[in-house]
Each structure stands twice: as structure tokens, then as C-alpha cells.
Amino acid sequence: MSKEKLKHLGTIPLETDRLLLRPFKRGDTDAMFKNWASDPEVTKYLTWPHYTSRYEVQLKIDEWVSNYTKPDFYQWAILEKGSDDVIGTISVVDKNDLVRLAHIGYCIGRAFQGKGYMTEAFKRLIEFLFEDVGYNRIESRYDPNNPASGRVMQKAGLKFEGTMRQADWNNQGVCDTNMYAILKSDLAR
Numbered sequence: 001m002s003k004e005k006l007k008h009l010g011t012i013p014l015e016t017d018r019l020l021l022r023p024f025k026r027g028d029t030d031a032m033f034k035n036w037a038s039d040p041e042v043t044k045y046l047t048w049p050h051y052t053s054r055y056e057v058q059l060k061i062d063e064w065v066s067n068y069t070k071p072d073f074y075q076w077a078i079l080e081k082g083s084d085d086v087i088g089t090i091s092v093v094d095k096n097d098l099v100r101l102a103h104i105g106y107c108i109g110r111a112f113q114g115k116g117y118m119t120e121a122f123k124r125l126i127e128f129l130f131e132d133v134g135y136n137r138i139e140s141r142y143d144p145n146n147p148a149s150g151r152v153m154q155k156a157g158l159k160f161e162g163t164m165r166q167a168d169w170n171n172q173g174v175c176d177t178n179m180y181a182i183l184k185s186d187l188a189r
Contacts (some may be wrong), residue, residue, distance in 0.1 A: 006097055006134045007073035014128055016120045021076040022062050022091065023068050028077055031085040033057045035109035041112055043144040045170050072097075074129075078108065078121050087112040090121050092129075100136035102129050106152070113148065122156035137161045139181035143170055153180040157187075 013167035014021040018020035022031075033054045036042045043050040051057050065072040074092035079085065088108030094103045104125065108118050129135045140158060154160075168177035 003124055004134065006050045006072075006100065007132065009132060010071045011074050014076070014083075014124050016072065018081055019117060019121055020079045020081055024064050024075065024077045024086070024089075025082075026058070026061060026065065028056055028086045029058045029061055031087075032061065032077075032089075032149065034109065035085065035087050036089075037105055039110060040139075042107060043171060045143040045149065045172065045175075046107060047170050049171055054066075065123075074102075076125075077119065077123075079182055080112075080117075088121075091127055091179065100134065100139050102133075102135045104138060104140045106140075116155075118152045119155040122152060126156060126182060130187065136184050137181055139179065140166065140179055141177045141179045142167070143172065143175045144178050145172070145175070150178055150180070156182075158182045159186070163183070 003098045011023045013023075033051060037057050037060075038050045042145055050059075064075045067075070072095070075087040076090050078088040078090060080087060088106065090104065090106040092102045093105035104122065106122065126138055129138055137162075138154050138158070142153070144150075144163065159182065161179045161181055164177050164179060166174050166176060168175050
């Protein structure tokens with residue numbers, strides 16, 4: 001593996017065939033609240049509770065917007081091309097630059113689930129983080145009681161690495177977690 005430094009580019013706009021991934025902006029508050037952030041079913045297996053007010057969502061977006069000045073901050077809004085409404089988010093929720101590892105988290109509104117959007121966004125993010133930024137390992141995890149999240153990881157090319165028993169926490173309490181990952185060298189095979 002190369003000893004070169006990572007080339008952090010920040011949350012730059014990315015595109016897929018059907019989606020635009022871009023930084024959040026203040027005008028995204030209503031769509032984020034409506035499409036996923038206020039839905040307890042969407043946040044059931046996440047580490048943050050659903051939001052009960054647009055004000056809470058606005059504070060979160062303001063926090064993200066203020067962090068966009070950092071070149072190693074990665075938090076995208078997901079939009080269908082041709083629409084101005086955000087339908088979900090995908091981000092680097094944790095990282096270890098020493099070992100060139102990025103941990104990905106994602107969330108999408110119920111009305112947009114089952115259409116392959118999150119897999120499409122995740123694949124594009126993998127390409128960006130490997131090719132443009134220089135990460136070597138991309139990983140993600142999910143509660144085994146949320147198998148749809150695991151299917152996204154599998155379809156995006158990540159491989160199952162194991163279940164860590166009672167090693168995580170989400171809105172359901174302490175839980176097992178299934179770990180998935182992909183290495184840059186896996187794409188060369």
C-alpha cells in the first residue's frame with residue numbers, strides 16, 4: 001500500500017445515472033424533515049433518534065454546513081436528478097487516515113427505499129473515496145435486524161467480515177453488528 005497522504009477534497013458534488021450527491025444547504029430543512037429525519041421507522045436502527053421539529057433539522061444542517069470548510073468532512077445530500085428535494089444522506093461517519101479507512105453511514109426516506117438509490121450512491125462514493133481521495137478500506141455496519149441495510153452493502157460490493165456480538169448501540173438499545181468492508185485491491189480482481 002502506498003505511503004502517500006490522502007488527498008482530501010471535501011464534500012464535492014458527485015453524480016450517478018439517476019442521482020446527484022451534493023453538500024446540504026439551509027433550504028434542505030423541510031425535505032429532510034419530511035422525507036426521513038422525522039420518521040421513527042427510518043431511524044429505528046440508527047444511532048440518532050428521529051427529529052421532532054424542523055428547528056432540530058435546521059440545527060443539524062447548520063452544523064454540517066459549517067463543517068464543509070474542512071477538506072476531510074464528507075456529508076452528502078442525495079437527490080433524484082431533476083428534483084430539488086433531498087431524499088437521503090450518505091457520509092463518512094468515522095475515519096482513520098493512518099490506515100486509510102473510511103466508515104460509511106447512510107439513510108434514505110421510506111418512499112425512496114427499494115429502488116436501488118442507496119446502492120447507486122454508495123458505489124459512487126466508493127469510487128470517489130478510492131480513486132480521488134486515496135482511501136484503501138471502506139467499511140460499514142448494520143444491526144442484523146435491519147437486513148435491507150446489509151443488502152445495500154452487499155450490492156455495493158462490500159464483503160461480510162463478521163458479527164460482533166452486543167458491540168453496538170442504536171435506537172433499539174445494545175445490539176449485535178454485522179461488519180462489511182471493501183478494499184481498493186478488491187476492485188482490481
